[in-house]
Amino acid sequence: MGVRQTPHPHGNHKVRAEGAADVAPYSGHTTFAHRAKPKLPLQAHMTAQTASVSQQTSVSRWRRYRPDQQWEAYLFLLPSFAGFLIFVAIPVIASLALSFFDWNLLSPPEFVGVKNYVQLLTSDRVFRKVLFNTFYFTVTIVPLQLAFGLLLAVALNRAVRGIEIYRLIYFMPVVTTIVAAALVFQWFFNRDFGILAAAIWELGAKTGLPIRPPDWLNDPDWAKPAVVVLTLWKNTGFTMVIYLAALQGVPRELYDAAKVDGASGWQSFRYVTFPMVSPTTFFLMVIQMIGAFQLFSEAFVMTRGGPAQATLTIVFYIYQMAFEFSRMGKGAAVAWVLFIFIFLFTFIQTRLQRRWVHYEAGGES
Amino acid sequence: MQIRQWQVLSILVLAALLLSACAPVAPSASDADSGAAEMPADEGPVTITWAMWGSPAEVATHQSVADAFMEERPEIQVEIAAEPWGDYFTKIRTLWASGDASVVPDVLFLSPIQSYASEGVLENLDPWIDKSGYNLDDYWPSLMEFATHEGSVYGFPRDIGLEVLYYNIDIFDEVGVPYPDESWTWNDLLAAAEQLTVVEDSGRVSRYALGMEGGKFMLWVMQNGGAPLDDMRNPSRCALAEPKVAEAMQFFKDMMDNNYAMPPANLNQAGGDAAVFQSGQVAMIIQNASRVSAFNAAGMNYDVAVVPIPDGGQRAAGAGGASWVMSALSDNKEEAWTFLQWLQSTDGGQRIYTASGEILPALQSTARSDAFLNSGQPPVNRQAFIIEGENAKIGRTGYFAEWSELNGSFISPGRDQIFTGEVSVEDGLAAICEQVDAFLAENGFPK
Incomplete structure (x- = not known):
């Protein structure tokens, strides 16, 4: 991406979004990536189609042999489409049906109407806790991740020798296996022999002050921040890379103009950089919110949802219901409630974006 | 063009449906064939x-x-x-x-x-x-x-x-604490724990006397005559809001508060009771026979004893x-x-x-x-298993399908809240019972 701004930043941005999905940080995004895949051949097909239309008149002779190039395109599409249908579409529809049944896998499913939903929304105390935890993680992880990601991107967006090494270092956690990372962090946080705790104990011993490390994973008040820290460490690199790409698309002239107008460093960040990367911010915000709603592995490995359900998230609750308590119907109902939440919040965000996202270079800033 | 696209799409959908319908059927059909082929051939x-x-x-x-x-x-x-x-x-x-x-x-x-x-x-x-x-x-x-x-x-x-008490002979010898035996009560355990625990000047605990998984707390409760529910097959109410249950919970909570027992969550993070016992981070663990082969393979110097009981209490190792x-x-x-x-x-x-x-x-x-x-392998005092076996009790878990949810959603989290000091023992037990009773009523118990 050069200095010249592309005429359609929005379309450009979409392409980035798809590339990004392949390295999406949350486990939940595998579905996202999977869904995004069929688009690529489709897009390729679109161009092929337009090409064939333009050729129809000039080389009509070819029609006999290549009456319709769609067939080949769809043939290539078939494997991934079949996979999508079998592993995504059909199970999704089945899970909606299942949410109106009681089913423990052993006896035949029993139709119970909206009982599972009513129970969830009225009498289920664990679900209330789970909702609170999930919102806690969303409102902490998303803004922090955006802020740190942008900060790192601005810091690393300069032509210094070896800058790639630094970018690599910050991106490495993204490609680390989450289970391995969570296990390491579990030791890292341990009060008795964790390295973080050891440093704090040492500090207390050296200074004689009554400083004690928090009992991170054993104390309901500290377990949530511990999960937030792990998630930030794991995912900020992803945010950073997307922001880096966006920053490199901001035209140099805008900064020069701002400088001429006497803008300070902060002002040019506030009035040039920030609006110019706002489409990226919007994209990151949406996918990170979805990711935060689907938080699971971090809590599953590091805290097992505990202590006292302090890190039990919605997806964890789905897992518990379906695979630990054998209540498939209720698990499916929780999954659909989660879908509705994600849908609503994404919808609200797409509405709100009109007020703060700038798609035109040199818009109203 | 538009129509043709739909035709193509619908054929695709059909093809995919066929594929998906075939996939699960195919293996079972071939299995049934092989089964049928074997059946008549009785020889x-x-x-x-x-x-x-x-x-x-x-x-x-x-x-x-x-x-x-x-x-x-x-x-x-x-x-x-x-x-x-x-x-x-x-x-x-x-x-x-x-x-x-x-x-x-x-x-x-x-x-x-x-x-x-x-x-x-x-x-x-x-x-x-x-x-x-x-x-x-x-x-x-x-x-x-x-x-x-x-x-x-x-x-x-x-x-x-069933559980027995594993103890690290080297640590006991080093500290000069007598080995546990059948006469030990909770008080003897506490007295030994005080000597076995090592706390550094900074406050960091470098050795806990005891490591025990959180889920085993019911052992203490049952030793003291308590139980989770009034009937473990067809319960009508929670039985945890009782003084003898509170006493047992307080006993274990005090052990953690005094740094005698490693908090269960930390035990898990450290790799489980076998890991901390082998590394000498705890001097004793309470666990079933499954650890014996690992400790023998590691060449540990250890033995087992019956689990200490409260004054006037009973042996209550889990039969199951x-x-x-x-x-x-x-x-x-x-x-x-x-x-x-x-x-x-x-x-x-x-x-x-x-x-x-x-x-x-x-x-x-x-x-x-x-x-x-007489397998010739440690532990020497295998008689401890026999004694606990003769006195083992059932009833630590419920014998009905909803138990896993009842325990996983209400009893275990409530226990965590008590052990981490978020609520007092009495309030915590009352809160557990309120939720357990509501769950039992919602699920139509007693059946």
């Missing part, structure tokens, strides 16, 4: 499928058991179908849900029995026991109740997972263990029963499992045989 050996979970090492032991059986009874072939613990139960349930007898294993390892027996997928073993005169009296007292549903036997526990069951769908019940009976005999499977050093066998005759008592 050849009958094959039964035997399913269990386990690590590769455990599966190797199971395979040696199957081999020993096939050597004795060449007319029955035993085929092992092992899955890791995490996938096992979902997989087995899914197989049963298919309703296809040819894919469901004939003999399986299961727990808890009641959740499955109540759904009618397990064979009632009473008629088989009556017909063959199989001796149930050899099981530890009250152990068979673990595999009983509505008065009938549905499985045979392979072992009894995963059990071998027969699928009600089995096509080869005669052969499955022959195998089950052999598995659960001192001359058969029980001896091989016991020799592997990881279990306390379910049969008393096996436990009292040389295979267990």
